[in-house]
Amino acid sequence: MAEKQYLFDKPRNVKILLGALFCSIALLVIIDYFITKHPEFYWEEYPSFYGVYGFVACVVLVLVAKYILRPIVKRREDYYD
């Protein structure tokens, strides 16, 4: 019994979505050069400051959570029972 194919069952659609993400990012990086900024702090004027900071923040967040926090706090589901 073949089940109905859904939106993301087709690898092509996933690729389109990822492509859209990468294109938007590229577009944002380009736009960043052409806009006039009104920064509170001088580092906000660096090209793509927010993008780089967001990317680094998320990678650090995941690595710390996975390799430092999880070994400390992870317990079996019946730990408290």
Place this chain on the structure above:
Amino acid sequence: MINGLHPAAILIIGAFVVPLLSGRVKQAYLLLLTAVAFLVALSLSEGTYWTLSSAFLGHDLVFGRVDKLSLVFAYIFTLMGFIGTLFGIHMKGDGEKMVSLIYGGCAVGAVLAGDMITLFIFLELMMLTATYLVWAKKDRASYYAGFRYFAVHALGGLCLLAGILLHAHETGSIAFDYIGLSGLSSVLIFIGFGVNCAFPILHAWLPDAYPESTITGTVFLATFTTKSAVYLFARGFPGTDLLIYIGAVMTAFPIFIAVIENNLRRVLSYSLINQVGFMVVAVGIGTELAINGAIAHAFVHILYKGLLFMSMGSVIHQTGKINATDLGGLYKSMPFTAICCIIGAASISGFPLTSGFVTKSMIVSAAGHEGLVIVWFTLIFAAAGVFHHSGIKIPFFAFFSHDSGIRTTEPPLNMRVAMGIAAFLCIFIGVFPNVLYSILPYPVDYVPYTTPHVVSQLQLLLFSALAFTLLLRSGIYPAEIRAINLDIDWSYRKGTRLFLWLLYNPATRVGQWGSRLFFECIPAVVTRMSLNPLAVIAITADRARMLFASEQHKGVIKARIEKERLIYPGDIIKSWPIGSTVLWVSVFLLAYLLIYYL
């Protein structure tokens, strides 16, 4: 002066009619009641109403202090009361419906309270009703989580009560206005509010209890307790520097746990602390922009967090599962719920054209204006982090990710309409922020939609999405695993076991030893000594003599002691001649006579 009905009274008194009705009539009544409460809240105008003069030990009780600060909360609490009621209207059981209404009513009562006694009573009623909502799921986990919720909040409540009484003693007034952090009373009140606000270390009740409640219970819980605490800080402690740092910690630490947490409602509970952290920072900054930001963020947060909890509630309602490891691929059978969840997720992440964008940015800008560099970096980090765990993780693991094979249907119509209303409002406020700005306490001259702001926010979010994609594809992203994560509640969940162990083992032994000593050994010795006190005195005296006697005497005394011990208790009559008895009696009589004459 009475100006119509108090919205809290409508909800609280109206709740008691619920068990008398049934079927469609009850459903219509519930919707009408909450809608009327919302409309009455909308119709309130600024002023002081419902005052009981000298009702409490000569102090006035003020049930209606209506100003711009309390009004915003009255609006959103009654609005969310309506949406939450609609969401759960088809569920069985009158108890939960009644208690939800009372809980919401008390939250409205607390934000409108003008004095600390009224405030305290409403806060304690909120604590009791919230405990009931945790219990309403009626399983083992919710039973224990409810008790822990109750215990933590009862302690917080005691702290608050002590603070209020001291404060009233110091100032001679129970009016609830600016308190500021100075002196013991204010510290106690601060901690009392802080428990409700889920301050770090005091926070563990929140991710412990909220995921254990019913699907509608959690929607109400996530709305009232923490946000009323934000109001209390905005009223009593605006501009308190300590709040900036407490809030910054609140924004940052929960996201680390949220990344590795498996229970999706627990992930939302941690992100709730993170979002409340933004509000606490803003209250701590205390400028007009910051207070506006805190209040506006509380307003929209209630909507999108309610929406997220409703979408996860729908998932539980339809599949009975909530762990990321059991879910996935649900967009195939619950597309509407998935879209609502994504709108909530976009709002909490602060995507342009959603409500989070127009409020969170006020707080970040306020921190920037004040030159708080570290706080500013923390807030941006937290903004990226919240997108990571709430914005992507929640919809991704529930509705997409690997297909769990679960095929179900959309939730009932009322649940979909409730989610639809919340989702609509999230976008509406994002597109027309001035509607929200116009009801804030201070005039707003903040423009959220500037090109650099939109671009920088989109960069932050899309690069975070890129990080998520790359980490997931490379296999570095931590796989969801069936496990729980420890938090501060470990200290009292295991701590009480240590306490019980100490009670059962060492403490019991000390108790047994004590009872032997006092009920067996000492009475036995006393009984034996009282057989012949004189002989005891003689033996004791001889033993004392032994200490000072010369060597040749020691032998004699030793022999005598042994003889005395051998015949103990001996014949009391023999060693106790009549003459000496008479002598002692005369001595005592003489002493009595002397005392009498003196």
